[in-house]
Amino acid sequence: xxxxxxxxxxxxxxxxxxxxxxxxxxxxxxxxxxxxxxxxxxxxxxxxxxxxxxxxxxxxxxxxxxxxxxxxxxxxxxxxxxxxxxxxxxxxxxxxxxxxxxxxxxxxxxxxxxxxxxxxxxxxxxxxxxxxxxxxxxxxxxxxxxxxxxxxxxxxxxxxxxxxxxxxxxxxxxxxxxxxxxxxxxxxxxxxxxxxxxxxxxxxxxxxxxxxxxxxxxxxxxxxxxxxxxxxxxxxxxxxxxxxxxxxxxxxxxxxxxxxxxxxxxxxxxxxxxxxxxxxxxxxxxxxxxxxxxxxxxxxxx
Amino acid sequence: xxxxxxxxxxxxxxxxxxxxxxxxxxxxxxxxxxxxxxxxxxxxxxxxxxxxxxxxxxxxxxxxxxxxxxxxxxxxxxxxxxxxxxxxxxxxxxxxxxxxxxxxxxxxxxxxxxxxxxxxxxxxxxxxxxxxxxxxxxxxxxxxxxxxxxxxxxxxxxxxxxxxxxxxxxxxxxxxxxxxxxxxxxxxxxxxxxxxxxxxxxxxxxxxxxxxxxxxxxxxxxxxxxxxxxxxxxxxxxxxxxxxxxxxxxxxxxxxxxxxxxxxxxxxxxxxxxxxxxxxxxxxxxxxxxxxxxxxxxxxxxxxxxxxxxxxxxxxxxxxxxxxxxxxxxxxxxxxxx
Numbered sequence: 001x002x003x004x005x006x007x008x009x010x011x012x013x014x015x016x017x018x019x020x021x022x023x024x025x026x027x028x029x030x031x032x033x034x035x036x037x038x039x040x041x042x043x044x045x046x047x048x049x050x051x052x053x054x055x056x057x058x059x060x061x062x063x064x065x066x067x068x069x070x071x072x073x074x075x076x077x078x079x080x081x082x083x084x085x086x087x088x089x090x091x092x093x094x095x096x097x098x099x100x101x102x103x104x105x106x107x108x109x110x111x112x113x114x115x116x117x118x119x120x121x122x123x124x125x126x127x128x129x130x131x132x133x134x135x136x137x138x139x140x141x142x143x144x145x146x147x148x149x150x151x152x153x154x155x156x157x158x159x160x161x162x163x164x165x166x167x168x169x170x171x172x173x174x175x176x177x178x179x180x181x182x183x184x185x186x187x188x189x190x191x192x193x194x195x196x197x198x199x200x201x202x203x204x205x206x207x208x209x210x211x212x213x214x215x216x217x218x219x220x221x222x223x224x225x226x227x228x229x230x231x232x233x234x235x236x237x238x239x240x241x242x243x244x245x246x247x248x249x250x251x252x253x254x255x256x257x258x259x260x261x262x263x264x265x266x267x268x269x270x271x272x273x274x275x276x277x278x279x280x281x282x283x284x285x286x287x288x289x290x291x292x293x294x295x296x297x298x299x300x301x302x
Numbered sequence: 303x304x305x306x307x308x309x310x311x312x313x314x315x316x317x318x319x320x321x322x323x324x325x326x327x328x329x330x331x332x333x334x335x336x337x338x339x340x341x342x343x344x345x346x347x348x349x350x351x352x353x354x355x356x357x358x359x360x361x362x363x364x365x366x367x368x369x370x371x372x373x374x375x376x377x378x379x380x381x382x383x384x385x386x387x388x389x390x391x392x393x394x395x396x397x398x399x400x401x402x403x404x405x406x407x408x409x410x411x412x413x414x415x416x417x418x419x420x421x422x423x424x425x426x427x428x429x430x431x432x433x434x435x436x437x438x439x440x441x442x443x444x445x446x447x448x449x450x451x452x453x454x455x456x457x458x459x460x461x462x463x464x465x466x467x468x469x470x471x472x473x474x475x476x477x478x479x480x481x482x483x484x485x486x487x488x489x490x491x492x493x494x495x496x497x498x499x500x501x502x503x504x505x506x507x508x509x510x511x512x513x514x515x516x517x518x519x520x521x522x523x524x525x526x527x528x529x530x531x532x533x534x535x536x537x538x539x540x541x542x543x544x545x546x547x548x549x550x551x552x553x554x555x556x557x558x559x560x561x562x563x564x565x566x567x568x569x570x571x572x573x574x575x576x577x578x579x580x581x582x583x584x585x586x587x588x589x590x591x592x593x594x595x596x597x598x599x600x601x602x603x604x605x606x607x608x609x610x611x612x613x614x615x616x617x618x619x620x621x622x623x624x625x626x627x628x629x630x631x632x633x634x635x636x637x638x639x640x
Contacts, residue, residue: 035429093608100361101611103429104557107550108603115596230546234440237433276444279437286434287422 005145007267008260013151013220015259016158019252020213021236022243023165024083024206026251029240030182031202034099037106038086040233041113042079042207046214047130047224048123049078054131068133068153068219075211083207084200092196117226127225130218154216161212162252165205169248178202182246231275235262238282244295253293309483316475324468335467339535341575342470343528348555348571349477349564350524355553356561357485358517359497361432364419364439365525365552368412370544371442372526373533374452376408377461380534382451391462401464405530412526413519415442420518424511427500439549447541457540458533465535473531474568477524481564484520493517497562554603559613566615574599 021043028036053074054067061067090109094102118125137149169175180188181198189195217232218224239258243250258278265277285292327338347365354362384391384400391397419438426434447455484490492513495503504510533539551574559570581595606613 035433090604090608094611097611099428101607103361103432104553104611105604105607107553108600108607111547111550111600112597112604115600119593119597121593234436238437241430241433270448272448273444276441279441279444282437283422283434283441286426286430290426290430 002142002144003267005142007263009145009147009151011260011263012256013154013259014263015239015256016154017213017217017220017255018232018236018239018259019255020158020161020209020216021232022239022251022255023162023248024210025237025240026243026245026248027178027202027206030246030248031178031185031199032091032095032102034091034102035106035237036206037103037233038109038113039206039210040229040231040236041110041117042082042086042229043210043214043217043233043236044117044224044226044229045082045113046075046079046211047218047228048117049211050075050215050218051128051130051224053078054133063135065134065153068215071133072157072212072215075215076208077211079211079214080204080208083203083210087200087203092199114226114230123226125226127223130222130224132222133215133219150216150219154220157212157216161209165209165248168205174198174201235275235278238278241282241292242285244292247292247294250292250294309479309486313475313479316479317472320468320471320475323471324466327467337576337579339465339467339470341572342467342474343532343535344552344555344571344575345474345568346470346477346524346528346531347552348559348567349474349481350521350528351552352556352559352561352564352567353481353484353493354517354521355556356563356567357481357490357497358493358514359500360514360517361428362435362518362521363432363546363549363553364435364437364442365521366544366546366548367419367435367439367442368416368522368525369529369532369548370446370539370541371415371522372405372408372412372529373539373544374408374446374458374529375411375526376404376530377458377533377539378452379404379407380464381458381461397464401469401534405527405534408530409523409526412529413523415526416518416520416522417515419522420515423518424514436546436549439544439546443541443544453540455541457538457543459538461533461537461539463534463537465531470531470535473524473527478564478568480520480524485564489513489516557603557613558606560615561613563613563615566613570614 021039024039024042025036028034028039050071054071057070057074058067061070086109090105091102094105117123134149134153138146139149139152140146167175169178177188177193177198178201180191180193181195181202185195188198213232213236214229235258236255239254240251241254242257243252243254245251258281261277261281262274266274269277327335330338347369351362351365354360354365380401384404388400391400419435423431423434423438446452452458485493492503492508495506495508496510496513500510529544555571555574556567558574559565559567578595578599581598
C-alpha cells in the first residue's frame with residue numbers, strides 16, 4: 001500500500017510538470033488550431049536558460065528558495081519571449097495557409113532548435129548537470145511514504161501557476177478576448193479584438209508555462225541536453241489530447257493522469273514500457289473518444 | 303505500336319539504365335558508393351511515403367516504423383533462419399534469390415503492420431493522424447527494443463552485406479513503376495479524390511477507407527523493402543536507427559520534392575541525402591559549415607514553407623510534361639487537361 005502511495009506521489013509530481021507543458025499546447029491549439037511541435041524544444045531552451053541564469057542569480061538572492069523562484073521566473077520570461085518570436089517569424093506569415101504547411105513549419109522550428117542547441121557554440125551536445133536549487137530534504141508522511149522538497153516545490157509552483165492561468169483566462173479582459181478568439185477568430189476580430197496581440201500573448205503564456213515546467217523538470221531530473229524536450233513534449237501533447245485539446249482544465253487533468261500512468265507502468269510492469277504506455281493511451285483515446293475526456297466533440301463542416 | 307506498351311518500354315529502358323548506372327557506381331570509392339546507395343534507399347522511402355502523404359493526402363509521420371519492421375524481418379531471416387535451414391550462402395544466383403525472398407518477406411511484414419496501423423488510424427485526419435502514426439512508430443520501436451532475440455537496444459549485428467547498388471536502384475525503378483502505374487489506374491484517381499476532398503469523394507460513392515488503407519499498405523510494403531536493403535548494407539541495425547527523426551527526414555524529402563510529384567520527390571531525396579555530406583567540407587569566410595549543416599537544413603525547411611509550400615516541383619508530372627512537349631513539337635494544339 002505504501003509503495004502504491006509512493007508511486008502516486010511520484011506520478012503526480014511528474015504529471016504536474018507534464019500538465020504545465022500541456023497547458024501551452026492546448027492554449028496554442030485553442031487559438032490557432034494547430035499543434036506547436038516546437039513546444040517541447042521551447043521547454044528544452046527553458047532548462048538551459050535556468051542553467052545559465054543560476055550563476056548570475058545566486059549572488060543576488062543567496063541560497064535556497066528565493067533562488068529557485070528567481071530562476072523559474074527568468075526561465076518563464078525567457079521562454080515567453082522565445083515563443084513570441086517563433087510565432088512572429090515562423091507562424092504569423094502562414095496564418096491563413098493550409099494546416100499542413102503550418103504543421104511542417106512547426107517541425108522545422110523544432111528541428112532548428114534541436115540542431116542549433118547541439119552546436120558547440122550554443123549548448124553543445126553533451127549533457128550538463130543542472131545545479132541544485134533548493135537543498136534536498138525528504139519528509140516522511142504516512143509511515144514509509146516520502147516526499148522530497150523538490151516534489152513539494154513542483155506541486156506548489158504548478159498549482160499556483162494553474163491558478164494564475166485560470167484567473168487570467170476567466171477573469172480578465174485579455175482572457176475573455178483569448179476565449180473569444182478560440183471560439184471564432186474572424187468574429188472576434190470583427191468585435192475589435194487585436195488578433196495579433198492576443199495570439200502573441202497566448203504564445204507568451206504557453207511558452208512561459210513550459211519554461212517553468214522546464215526548471216522544475218531539470219530540478220527533478222538534473223541531466224539536461226539539447227534533445228531533452230522531445231519526449232516530455234510528446235507526452236505533454238498526449239496529456240493535452242487526453243484532456244481534450246483546447247480545453248485548459250482538461251490539459252491539467254491529462255498531465256496528472258499521464259504522469260501517474262507512466263510511473264505506475266515503470267513501477268509495476270516494466271520500466272522499458274514507460275514511453276510506450278503513453279503512446280498507447282494516445283491511440284486508445286483517439287480511437288475511442290477523440291475529443292478527449294473533457295473536450296466537446298465537433299462535426300466537420302463541408 | 304499500341305499506346306499501352308509505352309510504360310513497359312520506359313520500364314525496360316530504366317532497367318537497362320540501372321545496369322549501366324550500377325556499373326559506374328561499382329567503380330566509385332567506398333565513401334561515394336555509400337552516399338549513392340543511401341540516396342537510392344531514401345528514394346525508395348520518399349517515393350513510397352509520397353503515395354500516402356502526397357497522392358492520398360494523409361499525413362503519416364511513422365514511416366521509419368515500417369522501415370524498421372522490414373529491416374528486422376529481413377535481417378532475422380538472413381541471420382537466423384537461413385543459417386539454420388540452408389547453411390552459409392556462397393554468392394551466386396542462389397544467394398541473390400534467397401536475399402530476394404528475405405527482402406520481400408520484410409516488405410510483407412511491413413505491409414501487414416501498415417494494415418494494422420492504417421485501419422484504426424483512418425478515423426483521424428490532419429495533425430491527429432500525424433500524431434497517431436508518430437505514436438505507432440514509437441511503439442514499434444519500443445516493442446522491438448524489448449524483444450530479446452532481436453538484440454534489444456543493441457540490435458542485430460553481423461548482417462551479411464548482400465545489398466548492392468544494382469539491388470537498390472532496381473528497387474527504385476520498381477517502386478516508381480508501381481506507383482506510376484497505380485496512379486494511372488482507377489486506383490490513382492481514387493487516391494487523388496480522397497486527397498482533394500474526402501467528403502465529396504465519399505458522396506460520389508468512392509470507398510475512401512479502402513483507398514486510404516491501400517495507400518498505407520503499399521507505402522509500408524516499399525518502406526519495409528527499403529528497410530531490408532538498408533539492413534543488408536550497414537551490417538548492424540538497432541532500434542534507434544529508426545526513430546522519430548528518421549521519419550521526419552523522409553517527410554521533409556516528400557515536402558521538398560512537392561507532395562504528389564514522384565520525380566520531384568526522387569530529386570529531393572537525392573539532394574537532401576547529398577547536401578549534408580557536401581556541407582561537411584564546405585567552408586566560407588573561414589567558417590566550417592559542417593557544424594551548422596543541420597541547422598541550415600532545418601532553416602531551409604522553414605523558409606521553403608514560407609516561400610514555396612507546394613515544394614520545389616509542386617505537382618509536376620514527367621509523363622504529362624513529355625506529352626505536352628511532344629504535342630507542341632508536332633504542332634497539335636495542347637489539350638486543356640495538359
